[in-house]
Amino acid sequence: MTIARGALLVLLPVIAILALTRRRRLAAIIAMGLFSLILAGVYLLAHAPDVAITEASIGAALVTFVYVLAIRRTGRLVVVGTEVPGLLQREGARVGGLEHEILAGFARHLGLDLVVRLVSREDVVAAVAQGEADIGGGGLVAGGCGEGVLETRGYLPTAVFRVSRAGQRDVEQRSDELARGYLNDVTDAVRGGKGLDVSLDLARFVCVSRLDLSGYVVNRLPGECDYTFILPSGREEMQRRLTRYLEGLRESGELDRAVGRHLT
Amino acid sequence: MRRFSMPFAVWATLFVTLFCGLVLFAFDYEGPRVDSLGLSSESLAYDTGAANLVSAIYLNIRLYDTLLEVLVFSVAVLGVHFYLGPRGVEEQVEGIPESHVIRTSAGLLLPVIVVLGIHLVLFGHVSPGGGFSGGVVAASGLLLCAVALGAEAVGRRFHETFLERIEWGILLSILCLACAPLALGRLPLTDVLPQGQVGSLVSSGSIVLYNVLIGLKVFIGTWVIIHFFMRHRGEI
Numbered sequence: 001m002t003i004a005r006g007a008l009l010v011l012l013p014v015i016a017i018l019a020l021t022r023r024r025r026l027a028a029i030i031a032m033g034l035f036s037l038i039l040a041g042v043y044l045l046a047h048a049p050d051v052a053i054t055e056a057s058i059g060a061a062l063v064t065f066v067y068v069l070a071i072r073r074t075g076r077l078v079v080v081g082t083e084v085p086g087l088l089q090r091e092g093a094r095v096g097g098l099e100h101e102i103l104a105g106f107a108r109h110l111g112l113d114l115v116v117r118l119v120s121r122e123d124v125v126a127a128v129a130q131g132e133a134d135i136g137g138g139g140l141v142a143g144g145c146g147e148g149v150l151e152t153r154g155y156l157p158t159a160v161f162r163v164s165r166a167g168q169r170d171v172e173q174r175s176d177e178l179a180r181g182y183l184n185d186v187t188d189a190v191r192g193g194k195g196l197d198v199s200l201d202l203a204r205f206v207c208v209s210r211l212d213l214s215g216y217v218v219n220r221l222p223g224e225c226d227y228t229f230i231l232p233s234g235r236e237e238m239q240r241r242l243t244r245y246l247e248g249l250r251e252s253g254e255l256d257r258a259v260g261r262h263l264t
Numbered sequence: 265m266r267r268f269s270m271p272f273a274v275w276a277t278l279f280v281t282l283f284c285g286l287v288l289f290a291f292d293y294e295g296p297r298v299d300s301l302g303l304s305s306e307s308l309a310y311d312t313g314a315a316n317l318v319s320a321i322y323l324n325i326r327l328y329d330t331l332l333e334v335l336v337f338s339v340a341v342l343g344v345h346f347y348l349g350p351r352g353v354e355e356q357v358e359g360i361p362e363s364h365v366i367r368t369s370a371g372l373l374l375p376v377i378v379v380l381g382i383h384l385v386l387f388g389h390v391s392p393g394g395g396f397s398g399g400v401v402a403a404s405g406l407l408l409c410a411v412a413l414g415a416e417a418v419g420r421r422f423h424e425t426f427l428e429r430i431e432w433g434i435l436l437s438i439l440c441l442a443c444a445p446l447a448l449g450r451l452p453l454t455d456v457l458p459q460g461q462v463g464s465l466v467s468s469g470s471i472v473l474y475n476v477l478i479g480l481k482v483f484i485g486t487w488v489i490i491h492f493f494m495r496h497r498g499e500i
Contacts, residue, residue, distance in 0.1 A: 006288070012287070013284050013287075050392045050394065053392050053397045054396065057400045062400055062486070066407070066490065068411055069415070069490075
């Protein structure tokens with residue numbers, strides 16, 4: 001009995017230090033629950049079963065559940081994005097791609113769990129502008145996302161291509177207006193030979209160019225653009241941290257290696 | 265990365281070492297014996313009818329303290345109402361569905377947890393447990409479901425205003441139960457019900473009633489507080 005109590009008491013500071021040093025919030029919460037459970041064991045061995053039951057039910061169960069419910073929103077880095085092959089794409093049941101790799105690394109850096117939701121392009125900007133998501137991605141080009149959101153400095157240069165059906169070139173369209181909706185809509189339109197007038201960034205254009213583009217006019221729009229991430233306005237601190245993280249990736253050459261893995 | 269100043273680190277280390285040392289060297293302390301406090305455990309059980317001496321103390325000998333504790337809990341629920349009510353209902357964010365494993369295990373565990381809570385409440389005067397811990401156990405079962413299914417899905421099954429009325433009704437009944445001896449010409453807070461045989465379910469007079477009422481109150485109050493936070497702030 002004495003040995004058991006000694007062992008539990010030695011475990012207590014170890015678990016406490018474990019709980020304090022975890023970067024991931026969920027791990028820290030579970031360590032705290034474990035601490036309460038061990039403390040309940042100590043109380044039980046000290047002939048205080050009533051206190052042990054209360055400690056186990058409040059410390060190990062109730063408080064742990066309250067914390068788990070609380071971090072469901074704050075402990076996640078919620079990313080919304082459009083599906084773009086190479087950048088942000090479904091790989092079976094998971095999500096992969098260059099942007100996913102960058103943001104997964106950034107989430108680890110912050111000690112958060114990454115959650116990616118794939119939506120249409122308008123929904124990306126709307127979700128970020130309303131603060132429902134922490135970061136928006138999926139082949140967004142710098143300068144083209146409108147008001148109400150913050151942009152990070154571009155992390156990868158791209159070109160913008162304009163694809164239009166011959167004879168429709170008189171349609172007025174702002175050159176910075178990128179493909180709206182899902183990429184699938186564009187590819188379906190090309191497959192069906194329907195009328196089309198869209199601007200595509202490099203990753204999307206590579207995808208479309210694998211189809212038969214005869215009958216379409218392709219122009220490379222002048223000027224260089226950059227891929228970027230967007231954040232809700234008021235999240236300047238997060239914007240600074242993400243920009244600094246991206247610069248760190250570029251300086252260490254990690255970004256170039258990731259580009260090589262995903263885009264070639 | 266250095267985040268703490270040097271004197272702070274030294275004092276913190278010293279304090280933690282002292283505390284750990286104290287805890288580790290005192291680990292064969294057995295705690296105060298009931299007999300040495302001038303109370304005999306047999307006479308305490310005989311006087312109150314409760315085999316669990318802790319219940320005998322806080323629901324009979326020191327009932328006045330417990331009544332104030334219940335009042336403190338009610339004031340906490342009232343405070344949550346008062347400050348969060350005027351904020352209006354937060355727009356609901358679409359819940360993130362949990363995995364099938366968690367949802368299924370929550371469904372399996374909920375009846376077991378609730379039965380354990382009811383057992384702790386009903387047998388609080390015979391074995392370890394009581395209204396406070398039993399109510400919290402049942403409420404954590406409900407919270408487990410809130411984690412698995414989403415708080416709103418669980419909240420829809422309860423009629424909140426009805427629950428709140430029950431809660432205030434329980435507080436009223438506890439106070440009435442405490443004052444009931446006045447009607448018989450006895451002092452308030454004394455136990456007028458028969459004590460029965462020590463160790464059986466129907467024993468220890470009004471301690472069982474207090475346990476049931478307090479258990480229900482803690483169960484409802486805990487759920488109402490947490491659900492209020494989630495509904496009016498969007499998060500805890």
